[in-house]
Amino acid sequence: MNAPRPYNLVAELTYRCPLRCAYCSNPVAFRDFPDALDTQAWCRVFREAAALGVVHVGLTGGEPSARADLPELVRGAAEAGLYTHLVTAGTTLSAQGLAGLRAAGLRSVQLSVQDAEAAPSDAVAGVPAFERKLAFAAWVREQGLPLTLNVVLHRRNLGRVREIIALARTLDADRLELANTQYHGWALVNRDALLPSREQLDEAALAVAAARREAARPEILCVLPDYFAKRPKPCMGGWGRRTLVVAPDGRVLPCHAAASIPGLEFGNVRSQSLAQCWSDAPGMNAFRGDAWMPEPCRSCPERTGDFGGCRCQAFQLTGDAAATDPACELSPRHDLVQKARRDAENCERPLVLRGGIEAEPRGGSTRTDA
Amino acid sequence: MSASPSAFEARLRRIGEERYHHRHPFNLRMHAGTLTREEIQTWVRNRYYYQTRIPIKDGLILAKAADPAFRRGWVRRIRDHDGDEKGSGGLELWLSLADAVGLDRGEVERLENVLPGVRATCDDYVRFVESHDLLESVASSLTELFAGDIMQTRIDAFERHYPWVDTAGLRYFQSRTQQAPRDAAEGLRYVLEHSRTAQDQDRCAAALERKCEILWRLLDAIEAAHAHPRLSPHAQLRHEAGEVLVVLPERAVKPSASGCEILDLCDGERSAVEIAEELRRRHPEVSGLVNDVHEFLASMRKLGVLGPAASPR
Numbered sequence: 001m002n003a004p005r006p007y008n009l010v011a012e013l014t015y016r017c018p019l020r021c022a023y024c025s026n027p028v029a030f031r032d033f034p035d036a037l038d039t040q041a042w043c044r045v046f047r048e049a050a051a052l053g054v055v056h057v058g059l060t061g062g063e064p065s066a067r068a069d070l071p072e073l074v075r076g077a078a079e080a081g082l083y084t085h086l087v088t089a090g091t092t093l094s095a096q097g098l099a100g101l102r103a104a105g106l107r108s109v110q111l112s113v114q115d116a117e118a119a120p121s122d123a124v125a126g127v128p129a130f131e132r133k134l135a136f137a138a139w140v141r142e143q144g145l146p147l148t149l150n151v152v153l154h155r156r157n158l159g160r161v162r163e164i165i166a167l168a169r170t171l172d173a174d175r176l177e178l179a180n181t182q183y184h185g186w187a188l189v190n191r192d193a194l195l196p197s198r199e200q201l202d203e204a205a206l207a208v209a210a211a212r213r214e215a216a217r218p219e220i221l222c223v224l225p226d227y228f229a230k231r232p233k234p235c236m237g238g239w240g241r242r243t244l245v246v247a248p249d250g251r252v253l254p255c256h257a258a259a260s261i262p263g264l265e266f267g268n269v270r271s272q273s274l275a276q277c278w279s280d281a282p283g284m285n286a287f288r289g290d291a292w293m294p295e296p297c298r299s300c301p302e303r304t305g306d307f308g309g310c311r312c313q314a315f316q317l318t319g320d321a322a323a324t325d326p327a328c329e330l331s332p333r334h335d336l337v338q339k340a341r342r343d344a345e346n347c348e349r350p351l352v353l354r355g356g357i358e359a360e361p362r363g364g365s366t367r368t369d370a
Numbered sequence: 371m372s373a374s375p376s377a378f379e380a381r382l383r384r385i386g387e388e389r390y391h392h393r394h395p396f397n398l399r400m401h402a403g404t405l406t407r408e409e410i411q412t413w414v415r416n417r418y419y420y421q422t423r424i425p426i427k428d429g430l431i432l433a434k435a436a437d438p439a440f441r442r443g444w445v446r447r448i449r450d451h452d453g454d455e456k457g458s459g460g461l462e463l464w465l466s467l468a469d470a471v472g473l474d475r476g477e478v479e480r481l482e483n484v485l486p487g488v489r490a491t492c493d494d495y496v497r498f499v500e501s502h503d504l505l506e507s508v509a510s511s512l513t514e515l516f517a518g519d520i521m522q523t524r525i526d527a528f529e530r531h532y533p534w535v536d537t538a539g540l541r542y543f544q545s546r547t548q549q550a551p552r553d554a555a556e557g558l559r560y561v562l563e564h565s566r567t568a569q570d571q572d573r574c575a576a577a578l579e580r581k582c583e584i585l586w587r588l589l590d591a592i593e594a595a596h597a598h599p600r601l602s603p604h605a606q607l608r609h610e611a612g613e614v615l616v617v618l619p620e621r622a623v624k625p626s627a628s629g630c631e632i633l634d635l636c637d638g639e640r641s642a643v644e645i646a647e648e649l650r651r652r653h654p655e656v657s658g659l660v661n662d663v664h665e666f667l668a669s670m671r672k673l674g675v676l677g678p679a680a681s682p683r
Binding site for chain 1: 389583586603604606608615617618619620622674
């Protein structure tokens, strides 16, 4: 198959992370994936990505700064001609460390913040991190780097969207990404405790609309989560179409969760070129284009816009990765999404933090769960 | 439960306090005397489009009203704007203002050079009234509650800061200092009387907010026309096989060839109006080009391709 030009490389440098967010999309078995690519291997990936037409690289993880060679990786990506973007929790880098990354060619930063206040933020992160994040945000702006604040939304923080927007303004963020929890990895484990109610979403949408009227900054990116929308999201802009993900073990995936679908065979940059992994791997080609689509997608005029939705979600909910995303109202299994919404109502289950630690349902303390 | 009429009125007034365009940076600069002659002219030319939509909007409101007493009162607004004969009324007074600021009144009257953003937001207002009921339509007109004050501020500012504007041109503002409070009182009475439920009150508040937003966007569009756009410092231009890709944080934009020609002129020196003028000079055969340029610049601002504009000179 003729592979399209990828524009974006997601470089998952490591799954190590000091945070234990209960909605982490890393694999539940993240400990089974050691960092398999050394500095040189990553730099080769960056060069090969640029040659394929990639313009953006997001250095992410896990926490990318858990790697001691991050400055060299930033330099390698920038020298390859990629617009180099750091996705970080902001708790481990110093001001000096950040200045070093900027000098190495870093162009922009996305900082995760869990909530508008310290207590609930630290509760969902599983460690005290909030104050350090605020300090980090200030360093980003001092360095003149554009700042995106990313806040993953769920039942426990949706009521504070107004305050989250105010925080983004205080921190002088250029963009605020209000990202609805994607139910992969640990988030799927916690789905019943994270899914919001329709009322919460409506309230949040009003708060966003009001904030957009008030000021142009920050730009607020926010869409209705697909468990509540009529149509699925154009996941990753289409499978193997715009974005490639290189996981810590060297596997090349169409999205960070694709390895959760069993039976798909992906390439690995440890033994193959990035170009081979992108264009030839059977897993990468499995859902490219629309030949794989079942009805109602196959004859749906919207298939070129939403690409049939999310393959990982289709697999998780129906057991068939080639099924129409059940988030779509037209899916014969839309009942599964409706049931998940019903199950989540009134669920007071505690969150299971990444790594298997149970958090208190409310408040800030955590305890280990055997 | 619905709020008492006085609490509801206070709520409506608070909306004006917070959202009426008396707080818009363009108005603040107008009243502080720092607008250029070109900016004043752009405002007069474009605001005329808004003036022309008002009688149309009031006609739509009349068509919703079954009560003769209401219509008798409201029809006065159309007369105020259109006059009882040619050469009288608020629209005519606005054209005198156009004369006074050195515009060609024929050009203004033909609505040829109305900015697309201004046209869109004014049309949005007419559509709003078209598609909402009488109560919400009347509520949307309540920005008049705040208009009386701004008119006096404006007269003072023009007399003090813009002596090159013939004071004969200010008669529109003078007439509105009388008309706006009277119209507003009438509208307010209607809204207070007919908002029986909390839902009615919410609908009216939302209508007034929407109207404030419409006025605000009108000035945004005028302000943008005089901004001096330049590429965002975070943008990286990549030239690939005859195409240009603008790479930004977490976004890439591929402008068309004509888009690239416009972006090339975004040097922080030229204003949006000057850029549009330059393109019209280069491509006299293309119709609607000026509109296209302003729309393109607005979309590029929104995407972050154009950075924080250099402050207007």
